Amino acid sequence: MFSNLIISYPWWTVIPVLFAGLIYAGLLYYRNKSNKIGFGWIAVLFTLRFLAVSLLAFLLLSPFIRNKKKIIEKPIVILGFDNSMSMTMGKDTTFSYPDFLLNLDKISTELSKKYNLDKWAFAENATLDIAPDFTGEVSDYTQMLRQVNENYKGANVGALVVFGDGIYNRGIDPLYAATEIKFPIYTLALGDTSVNRDLKINDVRFNSLVYLGDQFPIEINVNAFGLKNENATLKIFAFGKEVGRKSIQIGNNYFNKSFQFNLKAERQGSQRFRISIETNAEEVSKENNQRSIFIEVLNNRKKVLILAHAPHPDLGALKESIEQSKNYIAEIQYANKLKAKISDYDLVILHQLPSKTYPINALLTNLEKQEIPVLFVLGKQSSISSFNKNFGGLSIQSTIGKIEEARANLNPSFSLFTFSPEHKQQLENFPPLKVPLGNYKVSQGASVFAFQEINRISTDFPLIAFTNNSGRRTGVITGEGLWLWRIHNYLTEGNTAAFHAFIDKIVQLLMARKDKRHFRVITKGTYPSYQNVVVSAELYNQSYEPVNEVDVNLKLTNEEGEQFNYAFSAYDKSYQLDLKHLEEGVYRYQAQTKMGSKNYSAKGEFIVSSQSLESRNLQANHRMLYRLADEHDGKMLYPDEIKTLPALLSERGDLKSRVYYEEHFSALHSLPAILLIILGLLSLEWFLRKYFGSY
Known part of the structure; x- marks a missing residue:
């Protein structure tokens, strides 16, 4: 008993507590002449007062009672149901949805007598305690297996039972996803493994971005099973x-062939291309005979002007790398024959300009006035003093005409864009650039992508740097010889991917403009049809402070020209609109609002895409289910064997209840019994003294 009693002080402190009770009771009853009762009753009263006072004093030591509670935790059996549409799309005559649910309820009732049951349904997401309705548009075993593994770490899991057809179209191979699961896995194999007569669009290859008026290819792969000598028509x-x-x-009965169409981009914007294949033959499903793809048709490419002091191998390397992206057109011109209209360009690269021969002061002023981003590439002909005046992020005190060689040493703290570790390593092994010899001073607002490494010694001199002046970005590569980087990349790797990525990242960064609009609508661009389409909007006052007190309305137009009106709701410091599930297609929107006396509007478009992943493959993959169970000490069952599942689990010797004890601590003064005891002792003492006339 006393082992469960704990006090906050050493146990010897109980002795003063007892002395306090003795002294108090002794002063009250020892040789007290007012007591007219016999010695025996005085001893009783003495004991009552001694116990009451001692118990009260003992409570000052903050005593606790330790209680142990025995807990028996039954094993957990997890039931995971494939909730995707493929479960009911095929022609499996052994599977009946109503019968399945009926048998499942019976089995669940029987299992719940010995185990704690957790039911998960998985398709796009894995959800606990949701009844399967087989409406999911994807099958993701990976997410379910990983979520189960994470949620039940340390729990007394007896087994996982997976009900499904084994078809997965998102995530990795379930066999790999389940490698960290340590408890047994049983599988119930549903669906039809036979190859049925079926014609389907297996795959479509296309460029998601083309330009108005261009010819572009679409390659369509068609599969047909059991349809030998049948005819079909493929249409777009x-x-x-x-x-x-x-x-x-x-x-033949196992037909697989690709067909290419060369089409012309006739209209600007997001365009839907509907692909269908038709046949008069009977098929297991017609849903995989349709496919929609979406292609963005742009009206113009971004234009880059490479303006140089004189011909140089760097110019061709820059132009070819920039034009690897279909988003850009690059043009080379020279300072002595400049014919271009600067306002036509989105980025200007100045190679060894300004120079003493061509100071281009008027051009530099015009570029700054029109806020056109600039990339300086320095070299032996560059006028360093003029560069210092026009690039606000770096000042070079240089010895005229002197150069040295410097390799790139990438700055790990650079954050304006990301660069893959593989490409970083390649970039640092590129040949050195020829840079001006001198002292480099970087301003506080500059961001350095790479420092100079000279004679294998790392310096804090920038090799590549960027700065932002009132929203206009400028950059500098402080050395010439970029063409050697491109050649070296090809000779060592067999491609120019690292050099292209380097130039592409710079071009993207410099062309990115600060969004100064007071009103904007933000969408994901493309939404899967099984997700809600959520659109947000931002409104700013003249001080560019977020505002959400005024009404914002949106007009949505579908491909058929039907219009729908919505109103945004204020959300945090912005606006949000949930359009719920929308049918597949291209949707164009126009949002309007009024703040004060000014009207604001924003328009754009987004795509709702139905991937139809579930209809692409209807042949059940029982082999995967068998291996999943076999590799985790379980067994694969068929629908007519589901009634044997409780017996199989009972036969296992490792599905045992877990017994453990929980300790609870209760303060002694908080227990009603202790207060009643103290009150009882004092009341009994008072009654006896009153009875014998001691008061």
Whole structure:
């Protein structure tokens, strides 16, 4: 008993507590002449007062009672249900949705007598305690297996039972996803493994970005099973009409062939291309005979002017690398024959300009006035003093005409854009650039991408740096010889990917403009059809402070020209609008609001894409389910064997309840019994003294 009693002080402090009770009781009853009762009753009263006072004094030591509670935790059996549409799309005559749910309820009732049951349904997401309705548009075993593994770490899990057809179209191979799971896995194999008569669009390859008026290819891979000697027609619809058609003769029962269409981009904006394949033959499913793809048709490319002091191998390397991206067109011109209209360009690269021969002062002023970003590439012909005046992030005190060689030593703290570790390593092994010899001073607002490494000694002199002046970005590569970087990249790697990524990142960074709009609508661009389409909006006052007190309305137009009106709701410091689930297609929107006397509007478009992943493959993958169970000390069952599951689990010797004890500590003064005891002792003493007339 006393082992469960704990006090906050050493146990010897109980002795003063007892002395306090003795002294108090002794002063009250020892040789007290007012006591007219016998010695025996005085001893009783003495004992009552001694116990009451001692107990009160003992409470000052903050005593606690330790209680142990025995807890029996039954093993957890996790039931995971594939909730995707493929479960009911096939022609499996052994699977009936109502019968399945009925048998499942019976099995669940029986299992719950010995185990704690947790039911998960998985498709796009894995969700606990949701009844399967087989409406999910993807099958993601990976997410379910990982979530189960994370949520039940340290728990008394007896087994995981997976109900599914084994078809997965998102995530990694379930066999790899389950490698960290330590408890047994049983699988119930549903679906049809036979190869049914089916014609389907297996894959579509295309460029998601093309330019208005360009010819572009679409490659369509078609599969047909059990349809030998049947005919089919492959069609493409876009721009409100049929734009391609091909007749197909299916030559065997396992037909697989790709067909290419060359189409013309006839209309600007996001365009939907509907692809269909038709046949008169009977199929297991017609849903995989349709596919929609979305292609962004742009009207113009960004233009880059490479303006040079004189011909140089760097110019060709820059132009070829920039034009590897279809988003850009690069043009080379020279300072002595400049014919370009500067306002036509989105970025200007000045190679060894300004120079003493061509100071280009008027051009530099014009570039700053029009806020056109500039990339300086320094070299032997560069006028360093003029560069210092026009690039606010760096000052070079240079010995005229003197150069030295410097390799790139990348700055790990640089954050304006990301660069892959593989490309970083390659960049640091590129040949040295020829840089001006001198003292480099970097201003506080500059960001250095790479420092100079001279004779294998790292310095704090920048090799590549960027600065931002009132929203206009400028950059500098302080040395010439970029063409050697490109050649070295190809000779060592067999490609120029690292050099191209380096130039592309710089061009993207410099062209990125600060968004100065007071009103903007933000979308994801593309939404899967199984997700809610959530759109947000931001409104700023003249001081660019966020505002959300005024009404913001949105007009949405679908591909058929139907219009729908919505109102945004204030959310935090912005606005948000949940459009729920929308049908597949291209949607164009126009949002409007009024703040004070000014009207603001924003327009754009977004895509809702139905991937139809579930209809692409309807052949159940029982082999995967068998291996998943076999590798985790379980067993694969078929629907008619589901009733044996409780017995299989019972036969295992490792599904045992876990017994443990929980300790609870209760302060002694908080227990009603202690207060009643003290009150009882004092009351009994008072009654006896009153009875014998001691008061």
